[in-house]
Amino acid sequence: MYSQAVRLVAPTDEQQQETVEKAALEARAVIVKVDNVGKAFRRFEVQPFLLRNLALRIVGKAPKPKEFWPLQDVSFEIRQGETVGIVGHNGCGKSTLLRIIAGACYPTKGRVQLRGRVAPLLSLGVGFQPDMTGRECIEINATALGMSREEIARAEQPIAEFAELKDFLETPVRFYSSGMLARLGFAIAIHSTPDLLLLDEVLAVGDHAFQRKCIARIRELQEAGTTILYVSHADGAVQELCSRAIWLHGGHIAADGNPADVVAAYLRGG
């Protein structure tokens, strides 16, 4: 998605560098393929199974359930080692897209393909039941991320240390503050050595010091070759961390390319 107009001018060093990078990127393996993906949700205005509505349905006078499509015809590919930021307004479908890639909901149409170990961090709190202890949360979530028992046993201490929760592992998480929950969720996701890390607005929570720590850790993962998909409506972190950005608008891809350009377009268009 690089502008053709720019390419006609004699290439500057910067542009040459860009072409080299692009070629190197194309040599790498595809890790995520998103193909014409769309998602419809029912609006749940009519209670479909209310006795009255059931009766209407039998008579054939039932109102058709209304749908809305937060995501329509989205297609893109992500190659290994990319860090892709997805930006857009509330309700533009970015979280839905991430959930579909993670497998937390099914697409209504289209197809998603991915490989390797996926670690989704879908908004604050991950899968935490209020009466689970911190340790149980680590166990359950780490298992859901595909870690073996030995891996979990090895990762437990580092997770607790990273989340700064060493003394609270036996505390039920309903007594945790929101910051503590967010730290725990993030710590579990990054300690599973994923091939593909899916992050939804995670840097918006936690204090400044923890945000710095997360960003430092994300950089380490990037250097280790982890592919990251980062959803945010904050432009700062996208520009700081990402090698590519996608702007979702009204369920479609409005722009895809260099983070600075895409974020600028998003801010202008928004």
Added chain:
Amino acid sequence: MATPVPVRHLPDAWIVRTPKRSFVEGKARAAATTGWLSALWILTRHEFRARYRGQALGVIWSLLNPVIMMGILSVIFTHVFPSGKKDYPIFVLIGLVVWQFVGSALNAGTTAFVAHADIIKRTIFPRQLLPLAVMLSFGINFLIESSVLLIFIPVFPSSFTLSWTLLLVPVILAFLVLLLAALVLATSVLHVVYRDVAYLVQTALLIFYWLTPIIYPVDRVPEPYQTVLKCNPLTGIMNGLRGCVMNGTPPSLLQWASIAVPSLVAFGLGWLIFKHYERMVLDHV
């Protein structure tokens, strides 16, 4: 991102998600099953522990219930309406303990997805593990409650027979778990979409409390009804357990059939229903 990125080896198998299903293309995953077994165990243990967190007596509560019921029913059915069965206390205790497992597992299992919406929405593991774990956590309760029987061996020594048939108890219990797994898989997904299901289950349990020989022996029931009663797999399971523990008599071939066939058929049906509604869980919960 000018620094060259180390290329990590990616597995060749693609995970594919389509509107219909999610599957692994190419090589099948073999190692994954052990992981889900341990997840099932962790969830079960958590369910069990969470139930008694913050309580002084904990699991003792579930021990008290059948014992008190046994006392009351024994008095009623030996003095008020004499049943003529001399082993009645142990007979009814076995019935009550098994029924407590059935009832609580179905009630809690049905609401498993709704009660655990947080886990379902935000983590990715086979969804069937959740209702199964809730059901199995009551299995742990059941095992603990069964230990009450040991206390009553010195009290009613003639009601117990030590014989090889005790080895059949785990087999019968395995069929009970299979049957409960089938029911819970079906009701838990249905409850997400049709929130009436929990009430339906409660009502059905109330009816089946009387359609299962829990507090009365089957042979006291007059004939046309007795055959109907014997079609209920729980009848075979309860009588099989009682025969093995109390009299040392193994279930007859017909009894085995009445236990195994409905359990296996139910499991097949439960699995199909679960698979059919599974995708809706994620959007409705």
